[in-house]
Amino acid sequence: MTTISKSYLLSHMLAYMIVGFSLGWFVGEPFLGLCVVMGGYFVWSFRQLFKLLDWLNDPKAKSKEPPESKGFWGEIFDGIYRLQKQHSRSRQKLAVVIERIQESTAALNDGVVMIDNQSNLEWWNPAAETLMGLKMPDDQGQLITNLLRDPRFSDYFDQGGYQKALEIPSPINPDHQLQFNITVYGKGNRLMTVRDVTRLNQLEVMRKDFVANVSHELRTPLTVVSGYLETMLDSLGPDSGLPPVWEKALNRMQEQSLRMQNLVADLLLLSKLESAEAQSDENGVHVKTMLNSIVEDGRALSGENQHQISLDCDEDVFLAGSSSELRSAFSNLVFNAVRYTPLGGKIHVRWWQDKEGGHLMVEDNGVGIDPMHIPRLTERFYRIDKSRSQNTGGTGLGLAIVKHVMLRHGGKLSIRSHPGKGSRFVCHFPEKCLELEHS
Known part of the structure; x- marks a missing residue:
């Protein structure tokens, strides 16, 4: 078939004009002939146009053949018919794809909810009906916040x-915990996935209770063992009746029992941070006083290693929070710097404030950490070098404690380090935690 183009139309129009002008020339009226031929051409074109309109307005036009015609009108009819067929095939393919997507999402155990840019419900799978109590078609087009009225969800x-998922009780069963994740797509549309995490939460509670109970039960026997070891070491001597070779064994046993006591204490503290409600001291925490005390403890821990520990902090800085928790976090950072900085190394502790809040930095020029380990440093018992950690007496829980303390105070911990270039740990507190004047 001939492809319709501007040149094709113009050539046909020019041909009709030449024919009309030639016929009129033979009878002595060239312009009259031109008008007669072009008028007839326009009448015929209007008839073809009416045929096209009747065909397009016919409800059965999709299945009917186009009207018969000649010339470029025939090309137009055939072109529209081909486009209709292509459109029909595309719609069929799209319908098959949509059907497969609906079938696959219907098979999911997680709920899937589509929400338009006006926050109205468009579509959801059967799992969403089960988890959230949605009903089709009654809830279709309703505002999602009218159906999920929990203020935390709103x-x-x-x-x-x-960026983070939300966990709240199910609107139809408060004993079940649901996790909501929302992804924005298109022009303000949202795709929400809903997952039942009740079992996971129960397992997490069981884990926390187990760790807390075991740690608590170990506390008493460890205290007894440590006490007897201390008594035996104090009684060592020529008149004790114990062989001198036992001194080394008893000292080693006392070191390990002390290490286990520290481990139990850290585990109990972590359990408390995970389960207990966050509490703040009434008058806030005087940062300079706390840091002075921690720095002095750090110098005592350094002992013969003679670390150079400096402090930079204003006098009138107060921080809203729990003094015991903040002391645990800050001291862990300072003591870690002492443990992992070589003899005579420098450790700088600094507090400053800006428009984003308050910041505590503990920086050293110690052995440093490979950046590949940094994302996992705050995991429990994660060790870069097991032998090095055992030699320093660490429990592997210090940075996990720091992380939980920061979360409870609405802050975050950032870490920057490179092997051989030292480490820099910074605790970032939001502006709401700052109390510039002592109340």
């Missing part, structure tokens, strides 16, 4: 960030 939905 705040989460309106914030627009959605």
Whole structure:
């Protein structure tokens, strides 16, 4: 078939004009002939146009053949018919794809909910009906915040960030815990996935209870063992009746029992940080006083290693929070710097404030850490070098404690380090934690 183009149309128009002008020339009226031929051509074109409109307006036009015609009108009819067929095939393929997507999402155990840019429910799979109690078609087109009325969900939905998932009780069964994840797509549309995490939460509670109970039960026997070891070491001497070779064994046993006591204490502290409600001291925490005390403890821990520990902090700085928790976090950072900085190394402790809040930095020029380990440093018992950690007497829980303390105070911990270039740990506190004047 001939492809319709501007040149094709112009050539046909020019041909009709030449024919009309030639016929009129033979009868002595060239312009009259031109008008007659072009008028007939326009009448015929209008008839073809009416045929096209009747065909397009016919409800059965999709299945009917186009009207018969000649010339470029025939090309137009055939072209529209081909486009209709292509459109029909595309719609069929799209319908098959949509059907497969719906079938696959229907098979998911997690709920999937589509929400338009006006926050109205568009579509959801059967799992969402089970988890959230949605009903089709009654809830279709309803505002999602009208169906999930938990204030925490409304705040989460309106914030627009959605970097973290939200966990709240199920609206139809408070004993079940649901996790919501939202992804924005298109022009403000949202895809929400819903997962039942009740079992996971129960397992996490069981784990925390187990660790807390075991740690608590170990406390008493460890205290007894440590006490007897201390008594035996104090009684060692020529008149004790014990062989001198036992002194080394008893000292080693006392070191390990002390290490186990520290481990139990850290585990109990972590359990408390995970389960107990966050509490703040009424008058806030005087940062300079606390840091002075921690730095002095760090110098005592350094002992003969003679680390140079410096402190830079203003006098009138107060921080809203729990003094015991903050002391645990800050001291862990300072003591770690002492343990992993070579003889005579420098450790700098600094507190400063800016428009983003308050910041505590503990920086050293010690052995440093390979950046590949940094993402996992705050995991429990994660060790870069097991032998080095055992030699320093660490429990492997210090940075995990720091992380939990910062989370409870609305802050975060950042770490920067390179092997041989030392490490820099910074605790970032939001502005709401600052109390510039002692109340």
